Amino acid sequence: MEERDMGRNNHLDWTERYRPSNLSEIIGNGSAVKQLRSWADSWAKKRPKKKGAILVGPPGIGKTSAAHALANEYGWDMIELNASDKRNASSIDKVVGHGSRSDSFSEEGEFRSSARGELKLIVFDEADNLFGREDYGGAKAIVQAMRSSAQPIILIVNDYYELTRRASGVKKLAMTIYMEIPSANQVLNALKIIISKEQIEIPSEVLVQIAKNSEGDIRAAINDLQSIAHLRPDQMSEVVMDLGWRDIPPQTYQVLEEIFLSKDPSEARKALIRLDETPDKFILWVDENIPRVIKDARARSSAFDMLSRSDIFLGRVGRRQHYRFWAYSSELMSMGIAVVSGGKFDVYSGTIRRFPEYLIKMSQSKSRRNALKTLISKIAKEHHTSSEVARESIIPYIRSLCISNTEFAVELAMELELQPGEIALLLGVESDSDEVERIMNMTEGADRSSSEDDEGKDRADRCVEGQQLSLFEF
Structure with missing residues (x-):
C-alpha cells in the first residue's frame, strides 16, 4: 500500500504522546475527576480523610492517565508499580518506605526534599492482579501501606471485587472512584484534536467509525487512528471496517444497575445477554442485592418470587440438560426484576455492588x-x-x-x-x-x-x- 509521509512523529506511540497532562484533559468522567481533585486537595492541605484512592473501570478508559495527570497537575513526583514488577510484601515495603522518603529532582531540575513534606504519588497499577509466589503478601502489604504511608496512594483496578476479596481492608482506607466508559462522541472529539495536532487529514466518516468501533476504549481508538494514518484517504474506510468492533462486555455491577434502576425492562434484558456470565452464577448477584435496593416489603416479595421462578428453570437445566431454559431464566431475573424495581426506588447506583457471600x-x-x-x-x-x-x-x-x-x-x-x-x-x-x-x-x-x-x-x-x-x- 502507498504510504503518506508522517514525518518525524511516525514512530511515536500516540497514546503516550497525547496522554493528558492535567485532569481537565481527561475524556469525560467529570464526576470522577471532581472526586479525584477533592481527594488530592485534602492531601495538599495535609488533612487527608482517606490516604488512598481506588480508580475502578474497564481497561483503556483513562485510569492510569488520570493518575499521571493528577501528579503532573499538583506537581507531585510519581512512583509506579505495575503488573510487570514484583509486588510482594518486601517490594511494596521498599517503595512505600524508602521510596517515599527519598529526595528527588523535578523534570526542570528543581530539588524536591521529602523532609520538607513535598508529596510523592504512589501508584499501584492493576492492583487487582496479584498472583503467585512473586506477588506473595502484596495484598496485605497494600493495606498496611495505606495505614502507615505519609504519601498519597492510588490503586488502579479493573475488577474491584477481586481487589477487595484479597485486601478487604482497603475499603475503609481508600476513596473508591468509578470511572465510566466515554461515549462515542467524546472519543470522536479526542480523535479530532489528535489529527489537528498531527496536521493530517482523515475523512470524518472514518473517525466516526473508529470511535464507534472502540466501544469507549480510548487507548484502542488512538491506536487504530495511528495505524491507518499513513494510508491514502480512499484506503482508510476499508481498513477501518477490517479492524472490527471491540465488543466490550459490561461488568457485573453495570448489569445489576441496569436491572434494578432502569425503567426499560428490554434494556435490562439486553445488558444481561451481553454479560459474560451464566445465569446460574448471575442469579446469586441478584439475590444478594435485592434487599439492598428494594426497600418496600411487598415489592421485595415480588422480586424474590420472580427470582424463584427463574431458579426453577435453572433447576430444569440441571436435571434435563436442556439449556434453552436459560433464556426463560434470564428473562425472569432481568426483565422480571426490572418491572418490579426499575426506577421506583431512590437508590444510589454505587450501592449495588455487594459481592455474593456464597x-x-x-x-x-x-x-x-x-x-x-x-x-x-x-x-x-x-x-x-x-x-x-x-x-x-x-x-x-x-x-x-x-x-x-x-x-x-x-x-x-x-x-x-x-x-x-x-x-x-x-x-x-x-x-x-x-x-x-x-x-x-x-x-x-x-x-x-x-x-x-x-x-x-x-x-x-x-x-x-x-x-x-x-x-x-x-
Missing part, C-alpha cells in the same frame, strides 16, 4: 481444596508413593513436624517449592497469617543466601583452575 465462601473453599490437592501430589512424588498413602500416612507426620520445627518447615517449603496455601495447610492456619508470611520470608532469604554461596564457590573454583576473573567479579 461465592466468597465457595472461592475460599476451592482454593483450600486445590492447595490440598497440589500438596498431596508433591509429597507423593517426593516419596514415590500413591496420593492415598501420602494423604493418609505421610502428611499427618509432616504436619506435626512443621508445627513443632520451623527450620524443617522452611527446608520443606524450599525443597518442594510450596505455595502459601500449601504451607497454611501444614501449619493449620490461614494462608494470610503471620506464620505463613514468616516461612515465606525465610524461604526467600535462604534462596538468596544459597545463590550467593553458589556464586562464591564458582569464583573460587575458577581461581583454583587458573582462570582469569574480571575486575567486576571480585
Whole structure:
C-alpha cells in the first residue's frame, strides 16, 4: 500500500504522546475527576480523610492517565508499580518506605526534599492482579501501606471485587472512584484534536467509525487512528471496517444497575445477554442485592418470587440438560426484576455492588481444596508413593513436624517449592497469617543466601583452575 509521509512523529506511540497532562484533559468522567481533585486537595492541605484512592473501570478508559495527570497537575513526583514488577510484601515495603522518603529532582531540575513534606504519588497499577509466589503478601502489604504511608496512594483496578476479596481492608482506607466508559462522541472529539495536532487529514466518516468501533476504549481508538494514518484517504474506510468492533462486555455491577434502576425492562434484558456470565452464577448477584435496593416489603416479595421462578428453570437445566431454559431464566431475573424495581426506588447506583457471600465462601473453599490437592501430589512424588498413602500416612507426620520445627518447615517449603496455601495447610492456619508470611520470608532469604554461596564457590573454583576473573567479579 502507498504510504503518506508522517514525518518525524511516525514512530511515536500516540497514546503516550497525547496522554493528558492535567485532569481537565481527561475524556469525560467529570464526576470522577471532581472526586479525584477533592481527594488530592485534602492531601495538599495535609488533612487527608482517606490516604488512598481506588480508580475502578474497564481497561483503556483513562485510569492510569488520570493518575499521571493528577501528579503532573499538583506537581507531585510519581512512583509506579505495575503488573510487570514484583509486588510482594518486601517490594511494596521498599517503595512505600524508602521510596517515599527519598529526595528527588523535578523534570526542570528543581530539588524536591521529602523532609520538607513535598508529596510523592504512589501508584499501584492493576492492583487487582496479584498472583503467585512473586506477588506473595502484596495484598496485605497494600493495606498496611495505606495505614502507615505519609504519601498519597492510588490503586488502579479493573475488577474491584477481586481487589477487595484479597485486601478487604482497603475499603475503609481508600476513596473508591468509578470511572465510566466515554461515549462515542467524546472519543470522536479526542480523535479530532489528535489529527489537528498531527496536521493530517482523515475523512470524518472514518473517525466516526473508529470511535464507534472502540466501544469507549480510548487507548484502542488512538491506536487504530495511528495505524491507518499513513494510508491514502480512499484506503482508510476499508481498513477501518477490517479492524472490527471491540465488543466490550459490561461488568457485573453495570448489569445489576441496569436491572434494578432502569425503567426499560428490554434494556435490562439486553445488558444481561451481553454479560459474560451464566445465569446460574448471575442469579446469586441478584439475590444478594435485592434487599439492598428494594426497600418496600411487598415489592421485595415480588422480586424474590420472580427470582424463584427463574431458579426453577435453572433447576430444569440441571436435571434435563436442556439449556434453552436459560433464556426463560434470564428473562425472569432481568426483565422480571426490572418491572418490579426499575426506577421506583431512590437508590444510589454505587450501592449495588455487594459481592455474593456464597461465592466468597465457595472461592475460599476451592482454593483450600486445590492447595490440598497440589500438596498431596508433591509429597507423593517426593516419596514415590500413591496420593492415598501420602494423604493418609505421610502428611499427618509432616504436619506435626512443621508445627513443632520451623527450620524443617522452611527446608520443606524450599525443597518442594510450596505455595502459601500449601504451607497454611501444614501449619493449620490461614494462608494470610503471620506464620505463613514468616516461612515465606525465610524461604526467600535462604534462596538468596544459597545463590550467593553458589556464586562464591564458582569464583573460587575458577581461581583454583587458573582462570582469569574480571575486575567486576571480585
